[in-house]
Amino acid sequence: xxxxxxxxxxxxxxxxxxxxxxxxxxxxxxxxxxxxxxxxxxxxxxxxxxxxxxxxxxxxxxxxxxxxxxxxxxxxxxxxxxxxxxxxxxxxxxxxxxxxxxxxxxxxxxxxxxxxxxxxxxxxxxxxxxxxxxxxxxxxxxxxxxxxxxxxxxxxxxxxxxxxxxxxxxxxxxxxxxxxxxxxxxxxxxxxxxxxxxxxxxx
Amino acid sequence: xxxxxxxxxxxxxxxxxxxxxxxxxxxxxxxxxxxxxxxxxxxxxxxxxxxxxxxxxxxxxxxxxxxxxxxxxxxxxxxxxxxxxxxxxxxxxxxxxxxxxxxxxxxxxxxxxxxxxxxxxxxxxxxxxxxxxxxxxxxxxxxxxxxxxxxxxxxxxxxxxxxxxxxxxxxxxxxxxxxxxxxxxxxxxxxxxxxxxxxxxxx
DNA sequence: CCCCCATTGTGAAATAGTTCACAATGCGGA
DNA sequence: TCCGCATTGTGAACTATTTCACAATGGGGG
Ligand SMILES: NC(=O)c1ccc[n+]([C@@H]2O[C@H](COP(=O)([O-])OP(=O)(O)OC[C@H]3O[C@@H](n4cnc5c(N)ncnc54)[C@H](O)[C@@H]3O)[C@@H](O)[C@H]2O)c1
Ligand SMILES: NC(=O)c1ccc[n+]([C@@H]2O[C@H](COP(=O)([O-])OP(=O)(O)OC[C@H]3O[C@@H](n4cnc5c(N)ncnc54)[C@H](O)[C@@H]3O)[C@@H](O)[C@H]2O)c1
Numbered sequence: 001x002x003x004x005x006x007x008x009x010x011x012x013x014x015x016x017x018x019x020x021x022x023x024x025x026x027x028x029x030x031x032x033x034x035x036x037x038x039x040x041x042x043x044x045x046x047x048x049x050x051x052x053x054x055x056x057x058x059x060x061x062x063x064x065x066x067x068x069x070x071x072x073x074x075x076x077x078x079x080x081x082x083x084x085x086x087x088x089x090x091x092x093x094x095x096x097x098x099x100x101x102x103x104x105x106x107x108x109x110x111x112x113x114x115x116x117x118x119x120x121x122x123x124x125x126x127x128x129x130x131x132x133x134x135x136x137x138x139x140x141x142x143x144x145x146x147x148x149x150x151x152x153x154x155x156x157x158x159x160x161x162x163x164x165x166x167x168x169x170x171x172x173x174x175x176x177x178x179x180x181x182x183x184x185x186x187x188x189x190x191x192x193x194x195x196x197x198x199x200x201x202x203x
Numbered sequence: 204x205x206x207x208x209x210x211x212x213x214x215x216x217x218x219x220x221x222x223x224x225x226x227x228x229x230x231x232x233x234x235x236x237x238x239x240x241x242x243x244x245x246x247x248x249x250x251x252x253x254x255x256x257x258x259x260x261x262x263x264x265x266x267x268x269x270x271x272x273x274x275x276x277x278x279x280x281x282x283x284x285x286x287x288x289x290x291x292x293x294x295x296x297x298x299x300x301x302x303x304x305x306x307x308x309x310x311x312x313x314x315x316x317x318x319x320x321x322x323x324x325x326x327x328x329x330x331x332x333x334x335x336x337x338x339x340x341x342x343x344x345x346x347x348x349x350x351x352x353x354x355x356x357x358x359x360x361x362x363x364x365x366x367x368x369x370x371x372x373x374x375x376x377x378x379x380x381x382x383x384x385x386x387x388x389x390x391x392x393x394x395x396x397x398x399x400x401x402x403x404x405x406x
Numbered sequence: 407c408c409c410c411c412a413t414t415g416t417g418a419a420a421t422a423g424t425t426c427a428c429a430a431t432g433c434g435g436a
Numbered sequence: 437t438c439c440g441c442a443t444t445g446t447g448a449a450c451t452a453t454t455t456c457a458c459a460a461t462g463g464g465g466g
Binding site for chain 2: 009010014016017035036072073074075079081091098099142143168169173174183185187190191192196197198199201202
C-alpha cells in the first residue's frame with residue numbers, strides 16, 4: 001500500500017463523523033467539504049487514494065461511503081484500550097462516552113498511588129500498575145492511553161511496548177521514544193495554547 | 204511578516220520546553236533536534252525564519268534562545284483565559300498546573316447547569332453562562348477554552364466571538380465557524396484514536 | 407432513446423515543507 | 437597571532453500536499 005499522509009487520514013475521520021450524521025441518502029464532495037472545512041477537490045483526492053466510491057453526477061451513497069471509510073480506518077473491529085494514570089485527565093477520559101461509541105473500549109485502568117488502587121471508576125477497578133505486564137499477557141491490548149505525569153511517561157511506555165502494545169495515545173507533554181513498529185500520538189494541549197499565543201502576537 | 208507554517212510554530216514550542224529544562228549554558232541544533240525528535244537542519248531552518256540566534260562553532264546560548272522563542276511565541280505576556288463548560292474535561296483543565304506555568308491563567312468558568320453554577324472550582328466560582336457577554340465586556344479575555352458538548356459548541360463560540368475573544372481552544376469534536384480574525388484550535392481525541400486505528404489496520 | 411448536466415476521478419500544475427550540502431565564522435589552543 | 441574544527445545559516449534540491457481543470461460518465465427528463 002502506498003504511503004497515505006496523516007492529514008488525509010485525519011480528514012477521512014472528519015468526513016466519517018458527518019456521514020454518520022447525514023440524513024440524505026447521498027452526499028457530494030462539495031457538501032462533505034463544506035461540513036469538514038476543506039475543498040471538494042481535497043475530498044475527492046483523499047478518497048481516490050483508496051478507490052472510487054462515488055457516482056458521477058450524483059455523489060456518494062452515504063451508507064456505502066460510511067462503510068468504506070470505517071473499513072479504511074480499521075474501525076469495523078472494536079479495540080480494547082488500557083488506561084495508565086488515574087488522575088484528573090484519566091478520570092475525564094474514562095467517563096467519556098465518545099470513545100466507546102466509536103469502538104474504543106477502556107478495559108482496564110492502572111495507577112501507582114495506593115489511595116487510588118482498588119477504587120471503582122465507571123465500573124472498573126483501578127489496578128496497581130505493577131500488574132500491567134502480567135495482565136497484558138493474559139488479556140492483550142492493542143492500544144494504551146498514557147495519562148501519567150511527564151516524568152513517568154517514558155517508563156510506562158517502555159513497559160507497554162514490552163507487553164506488546166502497538167499504539168499509544170499520550171497526554172504527557174513529552175515526546176516518547178518507541179520502536180518503529182509502535183505508533184504514538186501525543187496530545188499536547190499546552191502546545192496548542194502556544195500556537196494560539198503566537199497567532200495573537202502576530203496580527 | 205512572511206507566513207510561517209504551523210509545524211514550525213509547534214516545533215518552536217517543543218524546543219522551548221527542552222530549553223527550559225536544559226542545564227548546560229549552550230545547546231547545538233543537533234542536540235535540540237535529538238530531544239525534539241527532528242533533524243538539526245530543521246531546527247536551524249525553523250529558527251532562521253525569525254533571525255540568527257546562534258554562534259557558529261558553538262551553538263545557541265540557552266538563556267538567550269529561550270527568551271527569543273518565548274518572544275516569538277508571544278509568551279512574554281500572560282494571558283487571561285475563560286473556560287466555558289464545567290464538565291469532566293473542564294474540571295481536569297482547571298486543575299491542571301501546566302497551563303498556568305506557561306502563562307495561561309484561567310480567570311473565569313461558565314456553565315449552564317444550575318447544579319454547577321455557584322460551586323467553587325480550584326478557587327473560582329462557576330458562573331452562569333448568561334453572564335458571559337457582560338463579564339467579558341468588563342474583563343476582556345483573549346483566549347477561551349470551550350469544553351461543552353458538541354451541540355452547544357458553535358453557539359458558545361458565536362457568543363465568545365461577539366464578545367471579542369480572538370483565540371479559542373475547542374475540545375468539542377466539531378469544526379467551528381469563526382470569522383477570519385479569530386483563531387481556533389480543535390483538540391479532537393477521538394480523531395487521534397482513529398489515526399491509531401488506521402495505523403494498526405495497515406501494517 | 408438520447409441529450410443535458412451535475413459531479414466524479416485524476417493527471418498536471420502550483421504551492422508548501424523538508425532535507426541537503428557547503429561556505430561562513432567564532433572560538434579554543436598552539 | 438593564526439590554525440583547525442565544530443557548528444551555524446541558508447540557497448538549492450527534493451519531496452509532499454494541495455489545488456486546478458477537465459474529460460469521463462451515470463441518471464433523469466423529454
Ligand atoms: N489535567 C489536564 O487538564 C491536563 C492537560 C494537559 C496535559 N495533561 C497531562 O496529562 C497527564 C496527566 O495529568 P493529570 O492532570 O491527570 O495528572 P494527575 O497528577 O491528576 O494524575 C496523574 C496520575 O498518574 C499516576 N501515576 C504517576 N506515576 C505513575 C506510574 N508510573 N504508573 C501509573 N500511574 C502513575 C498518579 O498516581 C496520578 O494518579 C500529565 O502528563 C499532564 O501533564 C493534563
Ligand atoms: N471527557 C473527555 O475525556 C473528553 C474527551 C474528548 C472530547 N471531549 C469533549 O469535550 C467536551 C466536554 O466533555 P465533558 O466530558 O467534559 O462533558 P460534560 O458533559 O461532563 O460537560 C459539559 C459541560 O458543559 C455544560 N454546558 C452545556 N451546554 C452549555 C452551554 N451552552 N454553555 C455553557 N455550558 C454548557 C454542561 O452543563 C456540562 O457541565 C465535549 O464536547 C466532549 O465531546 C471530552
